[in-house]
Amino acid sequence: RRTGFPEVIYGESKTAEQISAIFRRMMEHSDRVLATRVSEGKAESIRSDVPEAEYHPIARTLSWHRNKPQYAPDEDYVAVVCAGTSDLPVAEEAAVTAEMLGCRVERIFDVGVAGIHRLFRRLELIRGAQAVVAVAGMEGALASVLAGLVERPVVAVPTSVGYGANFQGMAALLAMINACAPGIAVVNIDNGFGAGYYAALIQQNRKG
Amino acid sequence: RRTGFPEVIYGESKTAEQISAIFRRMMEHSDRVLATRVSEGKAESIRSDVPEAEYHPIARTLSWHRNKPQYAPDEDYVAVVCAGTSDLPVAEEAAVTAEMLGCRVERIFDVGVAGIHRLFRRLELIRGAQAVVAVAGMEGALASVLAGLVERPVVAVPTSVGYGANFQGMAALLAMINACAPGIAVVNIDNGFGAGYYAALIQQNRKG
Amino acid sequence: RRTGFPEVIYGESKTAEQISAIFRRMMEHSDRVLATRVSEGKAESIRSDVPEAEYHPIARTLSWHRNKPQYAPDEDYVAVVCAGTSDLPVAEEAAVTAEMLGCRVERIFDVGVAGIHRLFRRLELIRGAQAVVAVAGMEGALASVLAGLVERPVVAVPTSVGYGANFQGMAALLAMINACAPGIAVVNIDNGFGAGYYAALIQQNRKG
Amino acid sequence: RRTGFPEVIYGESKTAEQISAIFRRMMEHSDRVLATRVSEGKAESIRSDVPEAEYHPIARTLSWHRNKPQYAPDEDYVAVVCAGTSDLPVAEEAAVTAEMLGCRVERIFDVGVAGIHRLFRRLELIRGAQAVVAVAGMEGALASVLAGLVERPVVAVPTSVGYGANFQGMAALLAMINACAPGIAVVNIDNGFGAGYYAALIQQNRKG
Amino acid sequence: RRTGFPEVIYGESKTAEQISAIFRRMMEHSDRVLATRVSEGKAESIRSDVPEAEYHPIARTLSWHRNKPQYAPDEDYVAVVCAGTSDLPVAEEAAVTAEMLGCRVERIFDVGVAGIHRLFRRLELIRGAQAVVAVAGMEGALASVLAGLVERPVVAVPTSVGYGANFQGMAALLAMINACAPGIAVVNIDNGFGAGYYAALIQQNRKG
Amino acid sequence: RRTGFPEVIYGESKTAEQISAIFRRMMEHSDRVLATRVSEGKAESIRSDVPEAEYHPIARTLSWHRNKPQYAPDEDYVAVVCAGTSDLPVAEEAAVTAEMLGCRVERIFDVGVAGIHRLFRRLELIRGAQAVVAVAGMEGALASVLAGLVERPVVAVPTSVGYGANFQGMAALLAMINACAPGIAVVNIDNGFGAGYYAALIQQNRKG
Amino acid sequence: RRTGFPEVIYGESKTAEQISAIFRRMMEHSDRVLATRVSEGKAESIRSDVPEAEYHPIARTLSWHRNKPQYAPDEDYVAVVCAGTSDLPVAEEAAVTAEMLGCRVERIFDVGVAGIHRLFRRLELIRGAQAVVAVAGMEGALASVLAGLVERPVVAVPTSVGYGANFQGMAALLAMINACAPGIAVVNIDNGFGAGYYAALIQQNRKG
Amino acid sequence: RRTGFPEVIYGESKTAEQISAIFRRMMEHSDRVLATRVSEGKAESIRSDVPEAEYHPIARTLSWHRNKPQYAPDEDYVAVVCAGTSDLPVAEEAAVTAEMLGCRVERIFDVGVAGIHRLFRRLELIRGAQAVVAVAGMEGALASVLAGLVERPVVAVPTSVGYGANFQGMAALLAMINACAPGIAVVNIDNGFGAGYYAALIQQNRKG
């Protein structure tokens, strides 16, 4: 069954050896394993130990399922929406995380407010989701706009994309926290994992 | 039926006359009406115009239902948890908002981490909720602790309760955004309305 | 002729007597006089001295023209756009200022991104302007969205409307400075006067 | 005709290969192409693919025109003014951008307020512009001084030049936002592109 | 003799009775007494006790000399320069303090950078001073401009005059600390007393 | 006897040669020597000069005792508690410092609030200490929770572990300063040395 | 016996009636009761209900002992040290709190670093304490200087005394957290209660 | 004669070749030349071109005098005082700058407040100076303490020495701006050049 939570390894400050060892150990006791913040270099070395693990170079995750989930065509889904190509690593981290927690995920990328018509073209798909992850850097307006347009919970992830008075994502975080539409809550800057996890928690409710 | 959203009036910068007029108009087209941030003074004058409206002096809300909802004993619920008496207005605003959106609400108040055993005594009830609103000021640790203890989505509301290096709630907001446990997302300081609304959105998913 | 700049009095920290005296003196040497940040109380007392001055209670301005300008129906104009009713004082200050500098002004109010369809209904009018003043508080997303939708310069004014992590308008200011679409520049929080003045400078270019 | 907007590529996080490919593709559909934030290393490699592109090592831009614009001697122009040599990259990015958008540009460099007589010697030229881009780091006083001296719109660009309590340009940004003279609006720190684009929008008004 | 330091009472949080008592006691042991931050109300009540004390309503100081100083026409002096009328209380506090410490003071007021020609008309007088106190709010550019124009030490005092992203004078303080010209040092926001005292210390050096 | 303070060298910006020389000199006049912030590289080179010194690679300290202290089984102790593996270097710096100042130390690691039951399993040991050092990054909630659970002084050390709106430990520092339980005081971010020193000062009181 | 903790009421947001009721109830079950942050107005009304309670108008505390403690002349003590008269309320809150927790307290007031000789005259007394509470506003240097001079733990309390770039005590808090001498830990701005409590915890260790 | 100002080159962002060329050119027209922020690497290469230039490796300055100044034993002097070895580069930059401007300089180093007796041993020498440069990082208390102890102007330089909540020198800057003793003014973080220049301006007054 697809519900339940996989074990998750935060790879940031761990060595390839440490990640390999933990990953292997978890594979014995769990149906799914996820490691986040794994650099390409580490991934290569880990995969020579754990060839079953799949690496997602954009999300920088390593993941493994005992049995790949199959989704019905009308299965509920989480929508992961992002503004520009620089936000992709965070958006993909959210998407992969939600998938590892058993959710079908629809990716709606490159729909920033600088070209808002692209967002409107995908609106139907976004509105159909059980929960929407909105990933945006710079001024983070995408999340506010989405909260005004959809009736499901929006999980907003500010990214550190930007420069100058952006303060590594703080401008986007403040904008999202102050969104004028209700139906939005915020996780830490660049915390794609946290957003994917949260969206999955929301979606699981339905099945519980 | 209890789902669907009531009309909501943000009372902060509106006069009693304005609120009365909007409230009455909404009562004609809607099954439920909610006004937030209504001071005791304004409420008194509004209720002489709209005696059907019920005033909650702690939440500072005025609300009206055409038909009071009835809940089955095993009905899903939202848990609203808060630390101290100073956080009550925000917690009650969240609770009343979620109720107006059709949710049964369980209030678990006065369970701050300074006396963590009180929190543990109520844990069963909190864990049974579909979504948990965690309201806390000062260092906001209650939200982190809850996220570690429950498996449902935690909606964290920092309050402006505190002084000195608290920066009117910013210390709590930062703490909640940086929570080490996943399963938590954050709304603006003192935004009980936003948290109650978000928790109700999560809970409604289940019914949809 | 309508170009040229009126004398402007910043009323904030001046007494009614001081404003009256300066206003009268300017009326002798100039065709138009403008005083900003004049409270209702001061205005009343000034108008008993200077009954020719017109008071705009929302903009909190006092103004006087020797000859009211007449505009052709196809005259260029400045669009002043704002999100909610709380932003009106700043938006009106911008509009009145631009008018005093000789611009026709179109007001497009109450078109915040929480209900973005209202903005789209007025888009034609906004796009026809020579310059667009975008007034918004909370997360200030309206300005970004406008910059993406129009091809004329957008002058963004953050307002201090909001609470909590809004920091009296700083969240909106940062959002506007970080807007992902080009074609936007920013003035100080609540500086409706500066924005109206700047938009008029842009529009006057055309006539010079 | 020189009006209309070129396609612009933001080179910061793109590889040389990516920039080459986009650049080439755009050359087919457009009269002018601009890529900003292109390092010397990338530029060299791109130019072996796209020898028609011109590299400006200070502005760090690559640009291409199907037909170089010719300007009449009395053609309107944008003035780009900057304080010191460290501000040159930002000033040149603004200048090249405005040129790519069809504006004649006059460069008035090295006129910081520490030696204000140099600024006064060039004042006639600055006052003759349709729009003035003011680029300054450290305390950013140049922009305020210019706004007091010229009657055209000043587009102020804070730069990250400075150290200590400069906060990577935040001190200059705050100074510019608080300028005591009207007629000034501000873009993000180091955003020469945004300022050149905005000045060009202002100048184009005149032609429209 | 005029050198030597008077006793100074910081009146802010003292009652009229307390100030009276300290003032009287100091008059017995000292040649000069100064009290700062004395409101008009307190001053009136203190002067009924201490009629010898002179009140300066703008500087909000009470002062007393046993023998009024006489200055030769070519006596060295401190220049106190300020931008606008809102900065006057701080500028006068600086001027009165320097006078109480035995300095001749020249006041050059209302010479902000928004109308820089007024500053140039008074430049000769400013340049002749032993030390220059520069008082400015908003973006504080006056201090930088002065440091570039004079060869004596400039003591910069940011004031809390301004609004929005001014942060009660912090924008001006940061600008002054980052001034691009050398020859400038900064005291706390609104600290006219500290600046007048420091300028007097500098001037006294000459006599020592 | 174990009381009294060792000489301490702050190794951060010193070369291996400098540290060696100071260390050796101190060994002649003192019973114990401690050097902190010594990288592995420097340590190796120092130990070829001073082979008596013991290196702790996690704490990054070099230490030396003339006579290793022996503790009775019921000897008072300092508890050093930390949340996660990333906090270990700071926690170990605190522990080694307290040991060098003559304290028995109990280490209780990996007991963060995300898995609070692990903390409760070790509570008896923590409560038995004379002073508790609480080391935590991210939102720093561990320190608040401990202050509520123990009756001895808690010395809280925020660490720079975290990302995004953590601001290199500032979020944890603010949380700890605002802790709702009394009995807690805070040292600088990552200042394990300061915390270990302070805890030892507290414990020594008992012996004095 | 004097050890053990009294019940403490935080009076800030409670009515006189609430405080009276809680105070009375506590008097039945406890040997000592303390209420902090009680305004003069409330105190008067409470004391008509609870005449046994003693009011300290500077500390703004109400306290009651069943039996007043008697101290031997050589009894250990806590030193409470402060800089200026404006810091007195915080210093007295610390002193009264420590007394209520059973400590003898020595008050060493008005020894700020602007007149450091006064501090040196009282140094013997400060050095003899078991713990030192250092209360200071403005730049908070007193705490650093004390930490360098005494060998006991210094509990530093920043106060909100100051203006301008003091940020309501944040400047002092940062200074204390960054003190160059070890042996210092910090509580929240104006938190005299927390400091007195912490000092008492340290002193009690000795007796345990 | 020693008064008058040398030409100064800010070496930070200039190449060795650029510095060499400017240095040489200045040597032709001036009696003294100073270049600051010159790294050891650049200095070596410059000195092969300009062997007459003297390099100070700690101050990171290159300087040249046509005739070395000779001072009488009772010549006025500037005192440069600093806390620890990490502050030396800033202190030496101040000292060399003041020397290049014609001042005799006394260096009083390593007298931080953590060991305040060392400061008192050198107090006579400091008090004898015409102006005192106080260089300190961490909490910057040295500057306050000095302002309380000497009667000459103190020029305070915060340094970026410190970590954690020091914010690269901002904690020291705020402390110095808020100093409780008058007679102190502040320059930017690490701005040894500005402080030396300012102290020299003060001292030159005396000679004028």
Ligand SMILES: Nc1ncnc2c1ncn2[C@@H]1O[C@H](COP(=O)(O)O)[C@@H](O)[C@H]1O
């Ligand atoms: N207490 C509150 N805090 C934040 N937003 C609120 C609150 N109450 C109502 N709102 C929002 O304000 C909107 C109504 O605003 P208005 O039209 O100005 O009355 C509602 O749709 C809600 O989204």
Ligand SMILES: Nc1ncnc2c1ncn2[C@@H]1O[C@H](COP(=O)(O)O)[C@@H](O)[C@H]1O
């Ligand atoms: N230097 C720059 N700074 C900020 N924005 C830029 C810059 N250069 C280009 N842009 C914007 O980036 C957009 C292209 O982004 P991209 O599609 O990622 O290449 C352009 O349309 C511009 O609006």
Ligand SMILES: Nc1ncnc2c1ncn2[C@@H]1O[C@H](COP(=O)(O)O)[C@@H](O)[C@H]1O
């Ligand atoms: N306006 C002022 N701003 C800052 N400090 C002041 C001011 N006036 C007086 N002082 C300082 O406050 C000291 C007197 O403080 P007090 O003993 O509290 O009256 C004087 O010696 C001055 O150093």
Ligand SMILES: Nc1ncnc2c1ncn2[C@@H]1O[C@H](COP(=O)(O)O)[C@@H](O)[C@H]1O
């Ligand atoms: N890790 C550390 N963090 C902060 N301060 C330290 C540390 N290690 C040593 N110190 C302090 O630095 C002083 C020695 O500094 P120094 O003379 O520069 O080696 C010691 O007396 C300690 O007070």
Ligand SMILES: [Mg+2]
């Ligand atoms: Mg929505």
Ligand SMILES: [Mg+2]
């Ligand atoms: Mg959880």
Ligand SMILES: [Mg+2]
């Ligand atoms: Mg646009």
Ligand SMILES: [Mg+2]
């Ligand atoms: Mg102008």
Ligand SMILES: [Mg+2]
């Ligand atoms: Mg100068």
Ligand SMILES: [Mg+2]
């Ligand atoms: Mg405790």
Ligand SMILES: [Mg+2]
């Ligand atoms: Mg000590």
Ligand SMILES: [Mg+2]
């Ligand atoms: Mg002094």
